[in-house]
Structure formats: C-alpha cells, structure tokens
Amino acid sequence: MTDYAEITYRVADRIATITLNRPQARNGYTVRMSDELADAFGRADADEDVRVVVLTGEGKDFSVGADLSQGGFDFDQNGPDTAWQEPAGRVSKRVFQLNKPVIAAIKGAAIGGGITITLSADYRLAATDSRFGFVFVRRGIYPEGASAWFLPRLVGMGRAMDWMVSGRVFDAQEAHSAGLVHSLHEPDKVLDAAYELAADLAANTAPVSVAVTRQLLYRMSGMDSPLPVHEVDSKLIASIMSNPDAAEGVLSFLQKRPPKFTLSPNNDLPEFLPWVKG
Missing domain, CATH: 3.90.226.10 (2-enoyl-CoA Hydratase; Chain A, domain 1)
Incomplete structure (x- = not known):
C-alpha cells in the first residue's frame, strides 16, 4: 500500500x-x-x-x-x-x-x-x-x-x-x-x-541502541524482579566489545564530531534479546 x-x-x-x-x-x-x-x-x-x-x-x-x-x-x-x-x-x-x-x-x-x-x-x-x-x-x-x-x-x-x-x-x-x-x-x-x-x-543517537532501549523499557520494565533485566543488560554490555557503534560513539565524543553510526535495526539487533526472533 x-x-x-x-x-x-x-x-x-x-x-x-x-x-x-x-x-x-x-x-x-x-x-x-x-x-x-x-x-x-x-x-x-x-x-x-x-x-x-x-x-x-x-x-x-x-x-x-x-x-x-x-x-x-x-x-x-x-x-x-x-x-x-x-x-x-x-x-x-x-x-x-x-x-x-x-x-x-x-x-x-x-x-x-x-x-x-x-x-x-x-x-x-x-x-x-x-x-x-x-x-x-x-x-x-x-x-x-x-x-x-x-x-x-x-x-x-x-x-x-x-x-x-x-x-x-x-x-x-x-x-x-x-x-x-x-x-x-x-x-x-x-x-x-x-x-x-x-x-x-x-543526528546524535545510534539506531540499534534506540531500538533496544525502547523495547527494554516497554517489555521489561514491568517484570516482577530486576534480575531477568540484569541478565539481558549483562549480555548487551558484554557485546559492546564487538560493536562498531560503541566504538564510534566513544571516538566521536573524544574527537568532538557528530557520530556516524552504521548498525541497522533491520539487520543488527542482538539475537539473544528475548523479543528478537532468530
């Protein structure tokens, strides 16, 4: 349509x-x-x-x-x-x-x-x-x-x-x-x-970071305990070592320039997220 x-x-x-x-x-x-x-x-x-x-x-x-x-x-x-x-x-x-x-x-x-x-x-x-x-x-x-x-x-x-x-x-x-x-x-x-x-x-936010964050809030803020949320947080933070957007975020800050994020929500969402279908 x-x-x-x-x-x-x-x-x-x-x-x-x-x-x-x-x-x-x-x-x-x-x-x-x-x-x-x-x-x-x-x-x-x-x-x-x-x-x-x-x-x-x-x-x-x-x-x-x-x-x-x-x-x-x-x-x-x-x-x-x-x-x-x-x-x-x-x-x-x-x-x-x-x-x-x-x-x-x-x-x-x-x-x-x-x-x-x-x-x-x-x-x-x-x-x-x-x-x-x-x-x-x-x-x-x-x-x-x-x-x-x-x-x-x-x-x-x-x-x-x-x-x-x-x-x-x-x-x-x-x-x-x-x-x-x-x-x-x-x-x-x-x-x-x-x-x-x-x-x-x-201009200033990373597309995949935004996609993950809004879904974290919607899907996990109502959990009975913070423990399952922390499990997902831990996997996300552990993944930043191989995340080019994370490197770009730090470099652009240090170099005082606008960031150029390259990851796409359509292709690069972490597959371990509970709501992402592999």
Missing part, C-alpha cells in the same frame, strides 16, 4: 512524517485510516533512510476519535471470540513494535482513538490549545488501543482511573502536569518542535 486516501506519508532528512488527512472531518478515525497508518508505520520501520517518525494531523485538530458516519467498523460477524482486532489497537500495537522512535505532534482535539493511538509513541508534544479525553464511558463503550495498559504506565493508576472512569475532557496543562505530554507549544510551533527533537535524535 503506497497510495493513501486518509493519511499522507513523506520522508525528508531521515524523518518520516505521517499525517492524518481528513481535516474536513476533524481527522475522524476510520478503519481505512487505521489500516493506512499501520501500513505507513511498517513502511517507515523497514526504510533504512528513516531514523525517526513524526505523527501529526492536518487542520486544526489531531483527531476527534472514531468517525462512524461511514458505516462503522469492520466488525467480525462471527462474534466476540474471533481474532478480530479493533482499529486503534492495530496502530498502537504497530507503534509499540517499532524499532524507531515516534513523536506525536498534537494540536486541537485528541479524543478517544485520537489519543489512544499516540500512547505507544515515545514522545507526545502538544499545543497549548489541545484537549484530551478518554470519553468511552460517556458513549457506553470501552477503552481501546490497549490504552488500559499504556495509560497507567504514563500517568499512574490514579490519574488513569480518573480520566477513564469519568470520561471527562481535560486541557493541555492538565495533560502536561500529569506526564501524558512531554512539552507544550503554541499551536503554530508544535510541529516545528517535533521536527527539532526528531533532528536531534536522528
């Missing part, structure tokens, strides 16, 4: 920009948008020229959530026990699995699926006019996008319970204070801030 109807995709300066592109519907979330987003994230993950992904929305809003005006979701007719996957989770799961950092640049409304698809991103930068809401209980439905797993890890169980059980809409300052978003910017500056952060990550 290379031609998209409800998103746009472009690559420049090692940054892939994925844009929700239904401004006439305030970027209302559809099944087609979901599938296009999942495809675009996979495309960015596979592209050796892409170091960072920026996710944003065209128009005044990031996304007002599910747009059911076009007939609803593609529910499996065989019932709730089938393998059907709800649309927001198709995207949040793909971002979770990514080997590259993702920065969400949010302005205006980010409601329902419009916020849950960003929870697995590495950064959420928001405009001062942003509004957020996990409004599911006010519609008689349920949280999606695996948000009941992601949200408490970002803001704590108490705040997650408040936002999800009340379903209330809250402003950018509350989101920032709670840690849902990393920084606030004027509406016309939020995308610039995302690109500035993306450029720094692309």
Whole structure:
C-alpha cells in the first residue's frame, strides 16, 4: 500500500512524517485510516533512510476519535471470540513494535482513538490549545488501543482511573502536569518542535541502541524482579566489545564530531534479546 486516501506519508532528512488527512472531518478515525497508518508505520520501520517518525494531523485538530458516519467498523460477524482486532489497537500495537522512535505532534482535539493511538509513541508534544479525553464511558463503550495498559504506565493508576472512569475532557496543562505530554507549544510551533527533537535524535543517537532501549523499557520494565533485566543488560554490555557503534560513539565524543553510526535495526539487533526472533 503506497497510495493513501486518509493519511499522507513523506520522508525528508531521515524523518518520516505521517499525517492524518481528513481535516474536513476533524481527522475522524476510520478503519481505512487505521489500516493506512499501520501500513505507513511498517513502511517507515523497514526504510533504512528513516531514523525517526513524526505523527501529526492536518487542520486544526489531531483527531476527534472514531468517525462512524461511514458505516462503522469492520466488525467480525462471527462474534466476540474471533481474532478480530479493533482499529486503534492495530496502530498502537504497530507503534509499540517499532524499532524507531515516534513523536506525536498534537494540536486541537485528541479524543478517544485520537489519543489512544499516540500512547505507544515515545514522545507526545502538544499545543497549548489541545484537549484530551478518554470519553468511552460517556458513549457506553470501552477503552481501546490497549490504552488500559499504556495509560497507567504514563500517568499512574490514579490519574488513569480518573480520566477513564469519568470520561471527562481535560486541557493541555492538565495533560502536561500529569506526564501524558512531554512539552507544550503554541499551536503554530508544535510541529516545528517535533521536527527539532526528531533532528536531534536522528543526528546524535545510534539506531540499534534506540531500538533496544525502547523495547527494554516497554517489555521489561514491568517484570516482577530486576534480575531477568540484569541478565539481558549483562549480555548487551558484554557485546559492546564487538560493536562498531560503541566504538564510534566513544571516538566521536573524544574527537568532538557528530557520530556516524552504521548498525541497522533491520539487520543488527542482538539475537539473544528475548523479543528478537532468530
């Protein structure tokens, strides 16, 4: 899938920009948008020229959530026990699995699926006019996008319970204070801030180190003990003697020059990592 109807995709300066592109519907979330987003994230993950992904929305809003005006979701007719996957989770799961950092640049409304698809991103930068809401209980439905797993890890169980059980809409300052978003910017500056952060990550971090680190945090920070994490840490640190990126990181620091890392997440992830399939 290379031609998209409800998103746009472009690559420049090692940054892939994925844009929700239904401004006439305030970027209302559809099944087609979901599938296009999942495809675009996979495309960015596979592209050796892409170091960072920026996710944003065209128009005044990031996304007002599910747009059911076009007939609803593609529910499996065989019932709730089938393998059907709800649309927001198709995207949040793909971002979770990514080997590259993702920065969400949010302005205006980010409601329902419009916020849950960003929870697995590495950064959420928001405009001062942003509004957020996990409004599911006010519609008689349920949280999606695996948000009941992601949200408490970002803001704590108490705040997650408040936002999800009340379903209330809250402003950018509350989101920032709670840690849902990393920084606030004027509406016309939020995308610039995302690109500035993306450029720094692309220029100064090692792709394989980033891929391993984000998955260490996601997959191992919830372990019952630090012992299995330390076992993986020990193997990783022992491997740096044969790691050209580690040598380059030290040399570039000593020589006071930008690093030129050569390892690729698509080809050079350590095979001993528990989540890497050999």
